[in-house]
Amino acid sequence: MRIDVLTIFPEFFDVLDVSLVGKARERGILNVHVTNLRDYAHDVHRTVDDTPYGGGAGMVMKPEPWGDAIDALLGDSASDAVVIVPTPAGHLFNQVMARELSQASHLIFACGRYEGIDQRVSDHFATRCRVVPVSLGDYVLNGGEVAAMAMIEAIGRLVPGVVGNPESLTEESHEDGLLEYPSYTKPAQWRDLDVPDVLLSGNHGAIAAWRREQQLERTREMRPDLLTEEH
Ligand code: ADE
Numbered sequence: 001m002r003i004d005v006l007t008i009f010p011e012f013f014d015v016l017d018v019s020l021v022g023k024a025r026e027r028g029i030l031n032v033h034v035t036n037l038r039d040y041a042h043d044v045h046r047t048v049d050d051t052p053y054g055g056g057a058g059m060v061m062k063p064e065p066w067g068d069a070i071d072a073l074l075g076d077s078a079s080d081a082v083v084i085v086p087t088p089a090g091h092l093f094n095q096v097m098a099r100e101l102s103q104a105s106h107l108i109f110a111c112g113r114y115e116g117i118d119q120r121v122s123d124h125f126a127t128r129c130r131v132v133p134v135s136l137g138d139y140v141l142n143g144g145e146v147a148a149m150a151m152i153e154a155i156g157r158l159v160p161g162v163v164g165n166p167e168s169l170t171e172e173s174h175e176d177g178l179l180e181y182p183s184y185t186k187p188a189q190w191r192d193l194d195v196p197d198v199l200l201s202g203n204h205g206a207i208a209a210w211r212r213e214q215q216l217e218r219t220r221e222m223r224p225d226l227l228t229e230e231h
Pocket of ligand 1: 086088136139140141142143
C-alpha cells in the first residue's frame with residue numbers, strides 16, 4: 001500500500017520509522033511518503049493560509065497549494081486513490097472503516113491546520129477520486145497530523161504482512177463489535193491478586209465462555225452504545 005501524507009509539519013511523522021509500521025516500511029509493505037505542503041506554496045513566504053471569506057476567527061488553508069500537491073500525488077492513479085481529510089467535522093473513524101481502507105492501494109492524508117482547508121479542495125478532488133472527511137472522535141485537535149498518525153497505524157496494521165501473527169488481529173477489541181476480554185500472564189499470583197481460576201483450568205470451552213462473558217460485561221459497562229441485538 002502507498003500512503004502519502006501532506007502536512008506543514010513533516011517532522012510529526014518521523015516516528016513512523018519505529019515499531020511495526022517502521023518494519024513494514026523497511027520491508028516495502030507500506031510505502032509511506034511525507035510531503036511538506038509549503039513546497040507547493042506560490043510565493044516566497046511559502047504562504048498556505050489566508051483569512052476566511054464571510055469573516056470569523058482564525059485562518060483557512062488556501063486551495064492552490066493543496067490542489068497542486070494532490071495533483072502531483074494522484075498522477076494517473078486518480079481513480080483508486082482515497083484522499084482522507086482528518087477533521088472533527090468528518091465521519092467517525094472506527095475499526096470497520098480501518099478495515100475497509102486497508103484494502104485501498106493508495107491513501108493520501110491531507111492534514112489541515114487552523115480552521116481547515118478551503119472546501120473547494122474536497123469538492124474538486126471528489127470528482128476525480130474518493131474523498132473522505134474523517135474524525136477521530138468528538139474533540140478538537142490542533143490539526144490533522146495526530147489523527148493521521150493514529151489512522152495510519154490502525155489501517156497499516158491490517159495490511160497483510162504488517163503484523164506477524166494475523167491471528168492476533170482477530171481476537172481484539174472491536175473486531176466482533178465488542179471490547180476485548182482482560183488478559184493475564186505469569187505469575188499466577190501477584191501482590192494480593194490471583195489470575196482467574198478458569199484460565200488455569202486447561203478447559204478450552206470454559207475459557208472461551210468466560211472470555212465471551214467478560215467481553216459482554218466490559219462492553220455493557222464501558223461502551224453500551226456498541227451492543228446490538230446480535231450480541
Ligand atoms: N483535526 C482536528 N480535530 C480532529 C479530530 N477530532 N479528528 C480528526 N482530525 C482532527
